[in-house]
Every structure is written in structure tokens, then in C-alpha cells.
Amino acid sequence: MKLFYTPGACSLSPHIVACEAGIDIALCKVDLKTKQTESGGDYTEVNPKGSVPALQLEGGEILTEGPAIIQFLAEQKPEKSLAPEYGTLPHYRLLEWLNYITAEVHKSFVPLxxxxAEEEKERAKKILNQRFQFIEDHLSGDYLLGDDFSVADAYLFTVYNWCDRVGVDTGGWPKLKAFAERMAARPAVKKAMKDEGLI
Incomplete structure (x- = not known):
């Protein structure tokens, strides 16, 4: 499989999940401004949406959208327990968090x-403060679903790390800070970030 990514973008989430699962994936860097791959190819021929991530499967099919990709990767290695069993309430809690991060958190970063415009940026920061405060208030264990890591944590870690880059103050979220430190210490996270030149 091949993951099309941009360093530190939301594609970091499936990269982390692949490392957690022990799945060997080839990496292909994408310049989101020019829509070119590192080999000079037209990325829109891979993913007409022009966004990362995209995962090229063994048969050549392309899977897009981070939450779909991380669930797909988790299901390739069920023994790693990266997602709760399908049909259980914890599985739907996972989907609940993935949808919240996608729709309410990730997309709120766009103006930043x-x-x-400056007015849009300030509004986005206020919204992000509300969204992350909600997560802060609901973190009751080491990870989003309690004491066990899940694919949702890879996504949350990825978007939370954008805060410093765009000037969102994280000082009021001690649980999120501790969560990010726990995540950063995981060997799979270190590997993915090193692979992308982030550390």
C-alpha cells in the first residue's frame, strides 16, 4: 500500500495508525499548493479532490478521507485492537469522536x-477554543475512549498539534496537553513523525 501525505497534515493520522498496526506502507509526499507528487506526477490523477491523505491499495484502488482510511487500516490488523469491535457501543463511540474531530475541529482550522481574513481567523480561533474545551471536558482516561489507544487518538493528536502553528492558545487544557505528551512518546508516533521530518 502507498500513502500519499503532506508532512504534518491530516495524513499524519493514517501514517501513525499504519505504524501502530505494523503495516508496511510506501510513502509519497504531495505538495498541496502545486498538487504534485514528489516524483513530479499530477496528484489530482490519484485523488481528484486534491487533498491528502489518499491510500493506494494493493489492487491499485484509491481510498480517500482520513477517518475512512484509519478505520480500514485498523481492520487489516484486528489483533492490534486499534478500533473497538464492529457493532458494539464502543465502536459507535469511536465513530462519534471521528465525526466530531472531522466536522467540528478539523474543518474549523481552514481559515487559519x-x-x-483577520475577522475569519479570530472567529475560527474562538470556535476551536470551544471545540477543544469540549474534548478537554470529556477526556476521562488516557485516551478518547478511556484507557486504550484507538485510531481516533491519532486523528486528535494530529489536529491538536496544529494549534501552536496557527496561534491557538492551548494553555487552558491540561488533559489535552498530557494526552499529546503521551501520544508523542508512543514509538509508532515517533516513527511516523520522524518519517515525515517533523522531529
């Missing part, structure tokens, strides 16, 4: 990354 794509040169939004």
Missing part, C-alpha cells in the same frame, strides 16, 4: 491555514 488558507489566509482567511
Amino acid at each position: 491555514f488558507w489566509n482567511g
